Amino acid sequence: xxxxxxxxxxxxxxxxxxxxxxxxxxxxxxxxxxxxxxxxxxxxxxxxxxxxxxxxxxxxxxxxxxxxxxxxxxxxxxxxxxxxxxxxxxxxxxxxxxxxxxxxxxxxxxxxxxxxxxxxxxxxxxxxxxxxxxxxxxxxxxxxxxxxxxxxxxxxxxxxxxxxxxxxxxxxxxxxxxxxxxxxxxxxxxxxxxxxxxxxxxxxxxxxxxxxxxxxxxxxxxxxxxxxxxxxxxxxxxxxxxxxxxxxxxxxxxxxxxxxxxxxxxxxxxxxxxxxxxxx
Amino acid sequence: xxxxxxxxxxxxxxxxxxxxxxxxxxxxxxxxxxxxxxxxxxxxxxxxxxxxxxxxxxxxxxxxxxxxxxxxxxxxxxxxxxxxxxxxxxxxxxxxxxxxxxxxxxxxxxxxxxxxxxxxxxxxxxxxxxxxxxxxxxxxxxxxxxxxxxxxxxxxxxxxxxxxxxxxxxxxxxxxxxxxxxxxxxxxxxxxxxxxxxxxxxxxxxxxxxxxxxxxxxxxxxxxxxxxxxxxxxxxxxxxxxxxxxxxxxxxxxxxxxxxxxxxxxxxxxxxxxxxxxxxxxxxxxxxxxxxxxxxxxxxxxxxxxxxxxxxxxxxxxxxxxxxxxxxxxxxxxxxxxxxxxxxxxxxxx
Numbered sequence: 288x289x290x291x292x293x294x295x296x297x298x299x300x301x302x303x304x305x306x307x308x309x310x311x312x313x314x315x316x317x318x319x320x321x322x323x324x325x326x327x328x329x330x331x332x333x334x335x336x337x338x339x340x341x342x343x344x345x346x347x348x349x350x351x352x353x354x355x356x357x358x359x360x361x362x363x364x365x366x367x368x369x370x371x372x373x374x375x376x377x378x379x380x381x382x383x384x385x386x387x388x389x390x391x392x393x394x395x396x397x398x399x400x401x402x403x404x405x406x407x408x409x410x411x412x413x414x415x416x417x418x419x420x421x422x423x424x425x426x427x428x429x430x431x432x433x434x435x436x437x438x439x440x441x442x443x444x445x446x447x448x449x450x451x452x453x454x455x456x457x458x459x460x461x462x463x464x465x466x467x468x469x470x471x472x473x474x475x476x477x478x479x480x481x482x483x484x485x486x487x488x489x490x491x492x493x494x495x496x497x498x499x500x501x502x503x504x505x506x507x508x509x510x511x512x513x514x515x516x517x518x519x520x521x522x523x524x525x526x527x528x529x530x531x532x533x534x535x536x537x538x539x540x541x542x543x544x545x546x547x548x549x550x551x552x553x554x555x556x557x558x559x560x561x562x563x564x565x566x567x
Numbered sequence: 568x569x570x571x572x573x574x575x576x577x578x579x580x581x582x583x584x585x586x587x588x589x590x591x592x593x594x595x596x597x598x599x600x601x602x603x604x605x606x607x608x609x610x611x612x613x614x615x616x617x618x619x620x621x622x623x624x625x626x627x628x629x630x631x632x633x634x635x636x637x638x639x640x641x642x643x644x645x646x647x648x649x650x651x652x653x654x655x656x657x658x659x660x661x662x663x664x665x666x667x668x669x670x671x672x673x674x675x676x677x678x679x680x681x682x683x684x685x686x687x688x689x690x691x692x693x694x695x696x697x698x699x700x701x702x703x704x705x706x707x708x709x710x711x712x713x714x715x716x717x718x719x720x721x722x723x724x725x726x727x728x729x730x731x732x733x734x735x736x737x738x739x740x741x742x743x744x745x746x747x748x749x750x751x752x753x754x755x756x757x758x759x760x761x762x763x764x765x766x767x768x769x770x771x772x773x774x775x776x777x778x779x780x781x782x783x784x785x786x787x788x789x790x791x792x793x794x795x796x797x798x799x800x801x802x803x804x805x806x807x808x809x810x811x812x813x814x815x816x817x818x819x820x821x822x823x824x825x826x827x828x829x830x831x832x833x834x835x836x837x838x839x840x841x842x843x844x845x846x847x848x849x850x851x852x853x854x855x856x857x858x859x860x861x862x863x864x865x866x867x868x869x870x871x872x873x874x875x876x877x878x879x880x881x882x883x884x885x886x887x888x889x890x891x892x893x894x895x896x897x898x899x900x901x902x903x904x905x906x907x908x909x910x911x912x913x914x915x916x917x
Contacts, residue, residue, distance in 0.1 A: 367901070367902045369902060426895065429591070430895050430896050430899065432588070433896050434896050434901065437896075447586070448585075450588075451585070451586075451587075451588055451589075454588040454589065454590075455588075455589050455852075455853050455855070456853070456855060463902060464902075511870050511874070512590070512874070513590050514589055514590030514867055514870065514871055514874075515590075515867070516867070554900070555899075555900040555901070555902060558899070
């Protein structure tokens with residue numbers, strides 16, 4: 288019986304389940320990158336016993352282990368996509384990323400408003416088309432689509448047609464890092480083929496474990512522009528939904544607990560954040 | 568080298584449809600005119616035109632209404648169908664019905680049937696039988712309301728800057744005495760069907776074209792600066808009187824209207840065709856723009872239509888070129904891998 292190992296991020300359980308569904312008779316074991324790092328000594332030895340190892344090229348780049356010793360590594364494209372959640376950002380305090388009420392994803396608008404000492408009510412009023420235009424939120428979908436396609440091409444995955452289907456009916460992302468199970472399944476099909484298997488595709492999809500994880504809201508104006516139903520609730524997970532006002536309120540409480548001078552936006556968001564900060 | 572070698576993307580299915588996400592699809596290639604914030608925009612047509620009217624109004628356009636029921640409360644105005652269209656003509660399904668209304672308003676066209684009696688004894692205007700839910704007390708009241716209506720219709724066509732007309736269908740019931748068409752068959756709301764008085768028509772391309780030409784030429788003579796936008800309603804027929812399946816009858820009807828709209832738009836530099844029909848019915852959307860009954864258009868579909876309309880006719884937005892997007896992608900840093908939770912942060916920060 289074939290044994291495959293999967294080393295990815297939060298996508299790992301879903302990817303393992305998809306590989307299992309697609310490849311009857313194959314045993315698939317999954318490790319998140321954090322599990323891998325924690326159990327590094329054991330797992331780096333254990334990897335020799337797998338017929339195939341699936342991982343992101345970003346993990347290869349971490350140089351945790353010399354993966355060139357294995358000739359059975361299949362690279363999997365990482366999906367990050369901000370098009371549905373252009374307000375998402377990372378905020379640091381004391382050089383560590385700061386969690387918002389739903390996890391690592393903060394609201395760029397809320398953070399800029401906090402920095403300008405705005406009230407919750409005034410901040411809430413900023414979530415409108417004019418602010419979104421100031422932050423070039425409406426441009427991000429197309430940009431991230433191209434970026435994702437570039438990644439697919441680099442990793443040798445032909446997923447352009449699948450992408451169209453993913454985005455057909457709804458957002459295909461829960462947060463900028465968490466794709467829905469259909470995306471994971473389609474990637475698993477190609478990954479299986481690249482591992483030399485002949486995946487059996489059916490209509491069966493494993494349960495979407497990331498649906499009970501964090502969810503970043505899709506604001507009305509963004510949803511309208513992207514042709515999807517509105518979904519203006521955040522969730523820290525376990526389907527506990529919180530509205531925008533509550534999210535802002537809780538975010539402000541978190542920011543207030545930090546030293547004001549220590550709070551900074553992650554550099555990758557600097558340009559859009561500055562545009563919003565200047566606009567407010 | 569072949570004739571297609573250097574054509575732009577919109578000529579090719581793969582480049583302009585397959586390679587686009589659903590919401591990115593934009594079938595407008597060029598526009599003959601744009602609509603300014605100060606332009607008085609009037610609408611008429613079938614049910615789908617009501618969506619356009621509502622959205623124009625919601626989005627701050629100068630939605631031009633000459634018969635608004637100003638003296639009534641907002642609730643009464645809504646109940647009595649004021650403001651549904653620019654004048655209180657109700658749904659205008661066919662090009663013949665539009666021409667007939669215009670001909671009556673400006674040329675005094677006579678009507679053989681002037682009022683219909685409802686089963687409850689009240690009277691309705693046969694040419695807009697549902698606009699007055701309470702009906703009228705007598706035929707005189709019907710006539711009086713129609714006189715006022717026609718005056719408002721004249722004001723509308725004389726003063727509008729842009730007229731949006733949505734062609735609905737080709738089937739109609741008419742008076743055998745003078746050929747007048749009715750928006751609803753006799754007997755549905757009032758009066759009763761009488762084979763000696765009433766007949767059925769299913770207009771041809773030539774007939775629709777002729778009605779549109781007569782309407783547009785006369786419209787231009789009373790309002791030289793007007794611009795017109797033609798659309799075809801994507802809403803299928805609710806019922807057909809033809810001895811064929813209603814979907815087959817719908818295809819005939821919409822095909823005739825689409826051909827007529829195309830021909831007319833090609834012949835008039837001040838008349839444009841806006842492809843809302845293609846946006847709603849196109850296979851690119853996977854049927855998402857129809858409700859569960861396969862007939863009503865969903866909010867997402869109307870959103871898409873209005874997004875394209877606003878971008879192209881109002882804001883004059885051109886789709887961003889691939890090169891511009893690529894530049895933006897190259898200039899923006901990529902979101903780092905894996906940052907999902909505290910554990911991840913800890914792991915990555917090592």
